[in-house]
Amino acid sequence: MFVSTGTEETAAPTVATARDAVCTVRGLVRTYPSGRGSRLPALRRRAPGDTPPPIRANDGIDLDVHRGELFGILGPNGAGKTTLVRQLTGLLRPDAGSIELLGHDLVRHPDRAARLIGYLGQESTALDELTVALAVETTARLRGLDVPAARAARDAVLDELDLAPLAGRPLKRLSGGQRRLACFATALVGERSVLVLDEPTTGMDPVARRAVWAAVDRRRTAHGTTVLLVTHNVIEAETVLDRVAVLDHGRVIACDTPAALRALVADEVRLDLVWRYEAPLAVPAVAVLEPLAEISGRRWTLRLPQDRARAAVADITGGPAFAALDDFTLAVPSLEDVYLALGGRGTGLVKA
Numbered sequence: 001m002f003v004s005t006g007t008e009e010t011a012a013p014t015v016a017t018a019r020d021a022v023c024t025v026r027g028l029v030r031t032y033p034s035g036r037g038s039r040l041p042a043l044r045r046r047a048p049g050d051t052p053p054p055i056r057a058n059d060g061i062d063l064d065v066h067r068g069e070l071f072g073i074l075g076p077n078g079a080g081k082t083t084l085v086r087q088l089t090g091l092l093r094p095d096a097g098s099i100e101l102l103g104h105d106l107v108r109h110p111d112r113a114a115r116l117i118g119y120l121g122q123e124s125t126a127l128d129e130l131t132v133a134l135a136v137e138t139t140a141r142l143r144g145l146d147v148p149a150a151r152a153a154r155d156a157v158l159d160e161l162d163l164a165p166l167a168g169r170p171l172k173r174l175s176g177g178q179r180r181l182a183c184f185a186t187a188l189v190g191e192r193s194v195l196v197l198d199e200p201t202t203g204m205d206p207v208a209r210r211a212v213w214a215a216v217d218r219r220r221t222a223h224g225t226t227v228l229l230v231t232h233n234v235i236e237a238e239t240v241l242d243r244v245a246v247l248d249h250g251r252v253i254a255c256d257t258p259a260a261l262r263a264l265v266a267d268e269v270r271l272d273l274v275w276r277y278e279a280p281l282a283v284p285a286v287a288v289l290e291p292l293a294e295i296s297g298r299r300w301t302l303r304l305p306q307d308r309a310r311a312a313v314a315d316i317t318g319g320p321a322f323a324a325l326d327d328f329t330l331a332v333p334s335l336e337d338v339y340l341a342l343g344g345r346g347t348g349l350v351k352a
């Protein structure tokens, strides 16, 4: 959770901002020491090769986020998403590169991020002891609202997210999804013009998820709020985002609208075959697919040209392999297929 003091107006812009650009990132690099190397026993640290190289969590990132966009950062675990947003929110200093937010140079003035952004981080323990109502009200006060305004903002956001019944409960005594929604409420209060949301819907049920996206939509419509969303959920990314940057091993490997990215693999379809037990490799129509399949237990996933996929389905469902089949699906390509087609090496993207 991001708690800040002051108001947007208190920090004068230091950088001329291009019209419409809310956030411009250029050449952002952030490394971490690999850790283990420095702790090797002295006797083992003979050769320079003994020290593992630093981890390049962000490896030359360029981004342009426009006013009013719902812009996504999609990537599997370890892609560098959180490292990126922690720099965008002034919580981590880059090794190199520039970040300009609403005309402010956040590398030189990281403290200003708190006055410009409503941030929902992955973990939020700072307000754990407080009740939901007090957490929201306190955040509103820290964002410069006077007591009556903070209370009015608190009541409005608790009503909006249907959190009023939980208002008197301490955050630490809520379920994971309820707690996440309460933290989201604190990110909204004070109406920042930029929201940075790191996996906001983790652990939420569908009702709470819908409340989150409706609240985001209302702010975009009413105030032109810009939203940066971190996710590894491809369905969510395809459903809600205007544009998405796909991150892999600290680099942006693609950046466009979800539809434009999916068009890169439009001639393919994904065929999932789930076998009851072992795949019947004695059947030629199955054996021929094996080298093309990504195999995970009983599930085979294939990305094939459309006519090839149709022929494979016809062969399998019309022949002796059908008895061994538990389930199959043919699906149009998702952002996960785009990620893999572009050379993405992770396996952590989620389709749920």
Ligand SMILES: Nc1ncnc2c1ncn2[C@@H]1O[C@H](COP(=O)(O)OP(=O)(O)OP(=O)(O)O)[C@@H](O)[C@H]1O
Pocket (backbone or CB within 6 Å): 032, 033, 034, 035, 055, 056, 057, 075, 076, 077, 078, 079, 080, 081, 082, 083, 084, 232
């Ligand atoms: N404090 C740290 N010290 C050393 N390495 C780190 C540290 N924080 C992150 N890393 C490494 O940097 C890389 C990027 O991590 P980061 O947390 O930014 O990824 P992510 O895309 O947010 O992953 P996730 O989806 O799991 O949250 C990973 O290889 C990670 O192990």
